[in-house]
Amino acid sequence: MRLLQIDSSARASSVTRKLTAKFVEEWKKNHPEGTVINRDLSATVLPQITDDWGATYLEESKLTPMQRSYLSVSDKLIAEVEASDTIVIGAPMYNHTISAPLKAWIDQVVRMGKTMRYGADGPRGLLKDKKVVVVTARGGAYEKGSATEAFDFQAPYLRHVLGAIGLTDVTFIHAEKQGRPDAEMAVVAATAQISRVVREQKHAVTQTQTTQ
Numbered sequence: 001m002r003l004l005q006i007d008s009s010a011r012a013s014s015v016t017r018k019l020t021a022k023f024v025e026e027w028k029k030n031h032p033e034g035t036v037i038n039r040d041l042s043a044t045v046l047p048q049i050t051d052d053w054g055a056t057y058l059e060e061s062k063l064t065p066m067q068r069s070y071l072s073v074s075d076k077l078i079a080e081v082e083a084s085d086t087i088v089i090g091a092p093m094y095n096h097t098i099s100a101p102l103k104a105w106i107d108q109v110v111r112m113g114k115t116m117r118y119g120a121d122g123p124r125g126l127l128k129d130k131k132v133v134v135v136t137a138r139g140g141a142y143e144k145g146s147a148t149e150a151f152d153f154q155a156p157y158l159r160h161v162l163g164a165i166g167l168t169d170v171t172f173i174h175a176e177k178q179g180r181p182d183a184e185m186a187v188v189a190a191t192a193q194i195s196r197v198v199r200e201q202k203h204a205v206t207q208t209q210t211t212q
Contacts, residue, residue: 001034003027004084008102009092010042015137015175015187016090023088023133023194030202037080041101047073049107056111074108081109086131086201087167089158093138097153106161115165125166131201132170134158135190139179171197 005024009016024036047070055067056074063071081087091098109115115126134155142152155172162170175190177183 001031001086002037002084003031003034004037004039004080004087005090006039006041006087006102006105007090008041008099008105009090010099010101011092014090014092015178016092016135019135019137019173019175019187019190019194020088020090022191023135023198026195026198027086027088030198037084039077039080039105041099041105044101044105045073046101046104046108048104056113074111074114077105077108078111078114081115081127081130084130086133088133088135091134091136091154091158093136093154096151098158110161110165123164125164125168127166130167130169132162132167133173133194133197134170135173135175135194137175137178139177141176142174173197 003024005020007014007017007020011017028034028036052067052070055063055071058067089102091102094100112118117124117126136154138154140148142148142155155174159170159172162168173190173193175183175186177186
């Protein structure tokens with residue numbers, strides 16, 4: 001079993017970093033033989049999407065050395081996702097959406113012919129059989145049916161773009177109200193949810209293995 005831990009906050013003391021660390025801790029307890037891959041996006045140089053991105057539409061055999069070099073970061077990030085069974089993403093909310101490093105990571109892994117493809121029936125994601133847990137920290141609250149739900153451009157976007165590359169088994173764990181007095185209570189609740197999610201995933205894997 002392999003877990004990919006992705007942190008996207010530039011703050012070393014961020015809530016999402018603490019929560020992804022808790023997820024890794026719980027995951028290791030349930031998968032002592034497992035391997036954890038850590039991808040800290042704040043410490044990763046992520047190329048911008050320039051005209052060179054057109055190389056993604058070429059056959060690999062036709063790529064120039066310069067084009068291969070440009071796509072090498074994308075290749076590595078996609079390989080990390082492909083090699084993982086579970087992915088935990090720390091996603092702080094900035095101005096109602098995701099952080100710039102996380103958006104830059106998405107731009108590198110959403111790639112034609114590698115993680116998605118267009119056919120006669122439209123777009124199709126190529127990444128399968130992976131569980132994704134997105135841990136967010138938000139200053140406010142965006143519950144379904146609330147007046148602020150329409151301002152959440154974070155979770156809906158992530159669910160859509162991850163689904164576009166085949167990652168449809170996505171669970172969100174929100175540490176909301178981080179700009180309010182009861183912020184710590186929300187972190188405690190998110191921590192408890194992390195423990196439950198990891199146990200449930202372990203149980204699901206065990207059941208699958210026993211029925212095969």
